Amino acid sequence: MSRTSSALGVAVIGHSFMGKAHSQAWRNVNATFDTPKVAMRVLVGRDAGTVEASARRYGWEASSIDWRASILREDVDIVDICTPGALHAEIAIFALEHGKHVLVEKPLANTVAQAQAMAEAASAAADAGVVSMLGFNYRRVPALVLARDLVAAGRLGELRQLNIRYYQDWLVDAGSPMSWRLRREEAGSGALGDLGSHAVDQVHYLTGAKVSSVSATSKTFVSRRPGAAGDEEVTVDDAIWSTLELDNGAVATVEATRMATGRKNSFRIEAYGSRGSLAFDLESLNHLQLCDSGAPAGEQGSKTILVTEPEHPYLDGWWPTGHVLGWADTFTHEIRDLLLAIEGNTQASPSFAEGLEVQRVLSAIEHSAANNCARVAPDPVPVT
Amino acid sequence: MSRTSSALGVAVIGHSFMGKAHSQAWRNVNATFDTPKVAMRVLVGRDAGTVEASARRYGWEASSIDWRASILREDVDIVDICTPGALHAEIAIFALEHGKHVLVEKPLANTVAQAQAMAEAASAAADAGVVSMLGFNYRRVPALVLARDLVAAGRLGELRQLNIRYYQDWLVDAGSPMSWRLRREEAGSGALGDLGSHAVDQVHYLTGAKVSSVSATSKTFVSRRPGAAGDEEVTVDDAIWSTLELDNGAVATVEATRMATGRKNSFRIEAYGSRGSLAFDLESLNHLQLCDSGAPAGEQGSKTILVTEPEHPYLDGWWPTGHVLGWADTFTHEIRDLLLAIEGNTQASPSFAEGLEVQRVLSAIEHSAANNCARVAPDPVPVT
Amino acid sequence: MSRTSSALGVAVIGHSFMGKAHSQAWRNVNATFDTPKVAMRVLVGRDAGTVEASARRYGWEASSIDWRASILREDVDIVDICTPGALHAEIAIFALEHGKHVLVEKPLANTVAQAQAMAEAASAAADAGVVSMLGFNYRRVPALVLARDLVAAGRLGELRQLNIRYYQDWLVDAGSPMSWRLRREEAGSGALGDLGSHAVDQVHYLTGAKVSSVSATSKTFVSRRPGAAGDEEVTVDDAIWSTLELDNGAVATVEATRMATGRKNSFRIEAYGSRGSLAFDLESLNHLQLCDSGAPAGEQGSKTILVTEPEHPYLDGWWPTGHVLGWADTFTHEIRDLLLAIEGNTQASPSFAEGLEVQRVLSAIEHSAANNCARVAPDPVPVT
């Protein structure tokens, strides 16, 4: 494909864990996939010294501590927001209003109200040809794209049961210290928003259905932790359990915890339909289990597919069969898709509206957990 | 150990799936374990011809169609009840009142009221030295005994999360026919009673805690199935999902389904504590996963233990290391324990009172599922 | 099927590990499978007191210390030999010459010469309608029967590579004591005969091919072990490795060791053909892995089959789907097949001739290992 020589300029806001991971993806996307060219213009942070060091390290042309000025640069076309969630709305809306394409790390925002405002800004910007996308990177795990494709093709028949569990264990030790992630006013919620948001997004992604109602329980197992000035109260959940009814008749369980000893980053999915089933674990992200109940009697079973064939999603850009990908490569896929959406002037997915839908479900889960597990519908009323 | 020469006489009531499995255990228990001797006196059924054939086949001295007369035989000391659940109460109470030791297949009964009456009869009989036991055979899977022992020894620290899922798939096909198991008046419930009862019993068994409250959802995915006279309504659940709060502060999920395509008899358990975790699947019943979070940094992980060492529960009666056991061998363990309780005149476990406790939890799950998932406590009031 | 009322009388010679396992199978076969009835007449051992205790325990009508007299009993039709290998030939030939059907535990004998004499006796007896069978019980693991059936049906296409490894670890500790199993004059060989014989038999069984030539290495890692009177020399192999060329063009590796730390009874098989592949591990004996290279692009993978369906070999005699079998159940299958061969007056398999073929391959492996790994053909000349 012949493309114009001018590259799309990129600014990344934020340079810790996510900023580093996104930087790697920006660095590698053109070498891996056939997309518009990118130029890594500026990395933005709060402290001039550290962000300059990061920028040099990660391959950026420049660094800045002024996110507004960086967004307004003429040579910046795309703004990639990797800040904590509380800042997402302000930055994203500013960028969209100034005609810049926007990628926002998940979750979309800390509140439904912020998410609603962002979705409205994205919708308005879309009319002007501005692309926005939310960074649920697990939609770019090849095995999960394959899973979604199999479901969409009817290979599982009528989908009935879904189990999604995001288990980590970094809070197991009751003596581990207090942090901002454990304070409601800063983090919004605990395992629910951090891990559960991925799980709810996958419910939407894999099934194409909407959540009709939820019932949920939440728990904080360790209620006080050592802070800088003595013990502090933990004001977010350590774990949540929820049962979701979907509008296609299926039932999904969504669980998230930071207390699952021995599970490091175990995002497990099982899906059961009338004709087949699927299973996945992020700790083995190149594998997908597939069971086809139409196999001959005596030969049924779950098949382990190593998702590294050229026929598999995104794999044609990488290596020959059998050479496994890593977690960070999903961001390269994400950015590929963003660039192709910009080039083709099509809607990117997940959109901010899809992110808002996730926030509504998370909010309903919180509501149910606070109300004796009562089954409730996600609030459908636009927050204004 | 020297024992008197007279054997304990046994009557088994019922000779289909469970009657056959129990017969094998009665046949093998003396060859495998050092217990009082047994004599297989009589197998009882409804049809004279078929029960006589079964009796000859399974090694019984005689057959009968009169369960009362069989129980009253002077040479019968133990009555083993393998009938459908609706008959458990009448037969068990009759046997206990006549001074016979009783083993009842799970679940204890179809209703809390029946279970309550049985527990009272068992309690009265115990005062007279009569032993009663409920047949939750998964308490006799060596890997699960090991799991319980590890939990009890504090090897998992403070137990926080438990997931128990009993998944089968024999109802996946919407065209498979109606049967008595799908009618509420005969079966009591669907996956809940059949599979969920094992799960709830394991919650009690593994943790030693009681269930404080439950919230649950249930679902019948295929609401009508072909019967002898046209389509019939399915009046039991295909699947249930529940979240249990325990009186030790832990949270347990209990799920049961007959719709999990590809899961044949998958009774999976995960337990997470502050110092370790465990995992088990009945489809690989000789294995237990154990994670110890106290392992050196860089060497943590879940260990797969093949539970076939002489040190493992029940294994000293069987074969050398590495020679795996099967599902049916758990009944041999169960009967061994019953015989030793009779010999030692001690209480067998699980007792009818423990079975009643399971029924109360199942009843609470039904209640919550019928009431918008509201969290409810199992009814503590004796039903009279 | 209607059968005459008279049962086939059985004598088992030997009452340690194998005698106990066979006794269980004789006790259970009629309850499980539709075969001629058996009567457990007599258990034979060396010490009157211990064999009498074993007989009572395992359900035998009588015990004896005279194997000849026991074999000659009029009410004994079948002789099942569970003694150490050195005694197999004398007892089996005696029984066959007196018209008794014979089952011999593997390996057939300690030497090719003995095996040859046994095969000749079996052949002569067969002309008189006397059935003989060798007890390679892994031919009765349902998953391996399924594997053989799939190979025979061409589901793997042209078979090219086979790996068979029998790994145990009970000799890992260099301080574990000397025993008869480690002396060549008593045991014949070490891992080779004990474990390797199963492996070589499976090469024959799974492929239907013959071994054209072998190259082998053997090793004794711990050359001296503590005996009753000080350190003794270990005169058998701890481990062997061999590469077999088969007459169908395939290559098979056969490995056996008692030094594989952590492998308790790991008999692993992998088979690769032009259209598919298989994998199996005895430690999970209810599972078979099957890969079909004809699956659609992007959906290839190895399927884990739980071999507990009614369609699977031997499973119709047991329990419903998903209820796993144990190691000892394979002997019940073996005896079922023996009884059906006797009833139908057909040749049982594996025959003594097949056992002789295994001995020849084992002998060639020893020869190669002693001769610088030189590739040699199993000696085809009858030993006389």
Place this chain on the structure above:
Amino acid sequence: MSRTSSALGVAVIGHSFMGKAHSQAWRNVNATFDTPKVAMRVLVGRDAGTVEASARRYGWEASSIDWRASILREDVDIVDICTPGALHAEIAIFALEHGKHVLVEKPLANTVAQAQAMAEAASAAADAGVVSMLGFNYRRVPALVLARDLVAAGRLGELRQLNIRYYQDWLVDAGSPMSWRLRREEAGSGALGDLGSHAVDQVHYLTGAKVSSVSATSKTFVSRRPGAAGDEEVTVDDAIWSTLELDNGAVATVEATRMATGRKNSFRIEAYGSRGSLAFDLESLNHLQLCDSGAPAGEQGSKTILVTEPEHPYLDGWWPTGHVLGWADTFTHEIRDLLLAIEGNTQASPSFAEGLEVQRVLSAIEHSAANNCARVAPDPVPVT
């Protein structure tokens, strides 16, 4: 660490599979690890147009079709050779003689003679402070570094048995076409050199021992394949099997095949010692199995370690716990180590001398396979 501002200039020779993978590593190394800075000066290929496109795509400053001139550039300090093996010797020796640091993709060369010449050149250059390294990238898989560290620390006790198998399946189809990889004159050998070289290198790496002798079998299952001008003869091996005796008393099997249906890139390693064992499969490269035979009786088993902790080799440069790496990331590790060796003026490993040692073993395997499997020692005599 303060470093001079001038970056080390790099030239990569070759831009197909390996050139692309190495380019990604050069692009990412400074963002991931604390090493000297690199500048991606020039990518070298045979065709001006395609190499220029590759250079732009992969992030190189320039492209060239003149490898000598590129090496001689003043701003090039490191030459990374990703050409077919037949060209390694000439290019590497030229670069070394001109004082450039050299990284060569494995295998070192196609012949022992070439490898010998390269080792001599590297040795001479080392005296002048020039670093050379061979690219066996599986030495940079964190799980295998952990494995080596555990062996070296004595955690497995005395190492006795090692199994290394490299299985792929891309030649399973007898109708797949002829290629240069199947002609001896171009490829040197088949699975032996391509896959077996990794296996032999891991024998050296994991054990620290040397190979005393080998016995081997090789096989070409499909002897003719369709070429451009009709069927052509395949002149390399499809598969090899070998048994290696090591100078520390251990025995290692090394197998390599391109015919293992369903194995895409399955490089499996098992190591058994007197105190523990290990297992690994490249298709799950973030996991290592570890068994410690010193665990309490009843709790022994193989532990699955997810090798993504900060304490694990190379992981401190990447992401938080539980975020898995991919195959290509091993090259980033490799280049990190090369850069640190250059900076510290220390010998990099594996050295060309180590590569030569691998070639000698491969040559011995070929020799044994061609000589009736006779056990032979690798030729210790320098080839001159």
